[in-house]
Amino acid sequence: MSWQSPDRLWLLAGVAGLVAGYLVLQRRRSRYAVRFTNLALLDKVAPRRPAWRRHVPAGLFLAMLALLVVGFARPTDEVRVPRERATVIVAVDVSRSMLADDVDPDRLAAAKDAARDFVDGLPEEFNVGLVAFAGSASVLVAPDTDRAALAAGIDRLAEGVAGVQGTAIGEAIGTSLDSIRGLDARATEEPPPARLVVLSDGANTTGRDPDEAAAEATEQGVPVDTISFGTPEGRIGGGQAVPVDGETLRMVAERTGGGYHEAGTSDELRAAYGDIGSSIGYETEWQDVSARFIGFGLVLALLAAATSMLWFSRLP
Template structure:
């Protein structure tokens, strides 16, 4: 819970003042009572009973006041709200290092299978776009609600040389900015999910991509995919292709996204599942002051009821 107008809580300082005034009045009442020397009158002015019951109505009244003050400060609860016009951009690395078979049957085939499962399980209200990137980045499926187009684009991925991570982010951002007629002025809430196993080797830098993503308020979640033992055969030469986790983690953390690592198809599928559940909603704070005012009303009724029942008067 949070407070939308926390400055109003200063009114709570009135509570100890009320308590002090109440205690002072009780002492004055007792002092006034002992001034009577006639015991018969004393028993009428300061009877021993109801004793503690005298303070119940006052206590309930103070609780009521405290609840009303908290309600006046506009408490708000966190609620999950579906993201309207939400757009998810899936960027898949198709550089030659994705041929590595350390993740069977190969990194690229495992990536295809996991990406297709992720897209297929996203809520229908999401728009999904797909970008492939190697030496440059290409929008192979513009963001839309057409799942079949997105899935078909995954099947058409073709490997190529070099890795342009920065260009992939810029291509995703451009797709978001041109999503619909109002996107240029009111872009949809968007999130980029980028899977790669390497470093940025061509095109615009990762830092430029970070700056552009932050300016557009579009987080980038990254998945570092593969093991440290991957190798590929290029032109008869075997080359090691370990995963550059640091670059991908820096991209994610600098754009308020999440950085994940996966070394198998099972782990990759689990990562995609976690991303999908976290993107389905946004958190909003909604005013719940009516709850506090309602409870305060119950305490007010309790204070009035006890006072009427025991003393035949309102507090």
Template structure:
């Protein structure tokens, strides 16, 4: 937390002095009462003291003073606020390895269900596109606010051979540029690519080349390594290992300013999508938060006056 007018914080010094003076006066009063040596007579003559209740109004009053001083200093804090606009591209791996059953019922079915949930949870004001990739990449749905079109395309997905991760990034960047091409002179809304894959890139341009291009356009690529190291599929009548290549996906994400995630089950993949949706759906900006301090200070004033009036029939 930072302060726009920190000079007001000097008023905390007299507030502290008031608190010290209150403690000193209370201790002096206690010592004076102990000088009355006939404690039995004192107990009969003096009513039972209010105990801890005597300090509640004072404590509430001091809290009010401190909060008002901090409020006048105009504190600021990092606050998450919803984005007004954004373009999100979901790059979905439809390579044959997605048929591995190390994730129930298989990687492809679980990933498709998680992607559907991700689409449904994104703010409706966002443009959302779908890119699919196997041996090549294509834009299945250009960025649009029509969620039904994206969900329908996800339902129609089928698997194919090969994995072209680099081409998926390039196709996603092209889709983003195509959407924003007619807005010359206006600030481009933020864009983000969410790429999920379960294997190594075997086709097309390399992920390293794609990462440099995405970084130059300031488009983060968040990657999800999906599946386990023990995944297998049947190819040509024999079992073939299809382990996840996490390091390559991590490098792609880190070099573009995106996040890297690993998911070894359908539940973990849904949690990853939830986390990504939360991060791309909001931005962090510094805002003044003094109204909160003033509001709580006013509540403290009410507590101080109310308890004093209720217990001692006076306002402080």
């Protein structure tokens, strides 16, 4: 934290002087009470109250002054703000293996629930799109700020929605990059800050080479975060074994500067999405945060007034 007007912090010396003066007055008051020998009359003139009460309004008042002085010095701090035109594409594997029931109720249903939570946690200003992929890839929802359309798109995620069977991770990345380039009229010349999030349970089996797609994402400056979802014990309906395989996803993340995550349960999947969400689409700016201190100072002023009126029937 820094200050735009640090010279104003010298006013804190005045607050410190008030604290010292208050302590001196309290000490004198205690000595006077000891010299007052008529204890019965003293009890009537100054009835006993909890000693700490008389110090609360004063303490709150002095703390309020200190906070207002800090606010007056115009403090600044680093603040995370959403980037203009920030774009996130969520690509979800809808191949047959995503019907494995090693995750309750199955991988695809759990992936849809986690995707909803992830999208709900993103700032409203973000453009978010949805890509479904199996043996091919298709854009279910073009990147936009319309969260209702995105929620409807997530509901439509189902096995076979992306066409032929297989796992085309490279196609998913390429299709996602195409949707980013079509965001708006400026996207070709001024690409938006973007990030891809790819969830799958297997290795690439068809379509474009993921290594080539990762190279294209790197060239465009688009990190790809990947999530390998499922367990080695995965089976479809208790029959065909479909163990998770995350090596392709790991390679893509490493090549593009994204993060690789493994999730074997719904909770782990939400945690992976949470880690990704905390790092995308933001930039750090130095901003004036004086309102923070002034606001807290006003709250303390109200508390000082309330406690003084309640206990002593007067304002401090």
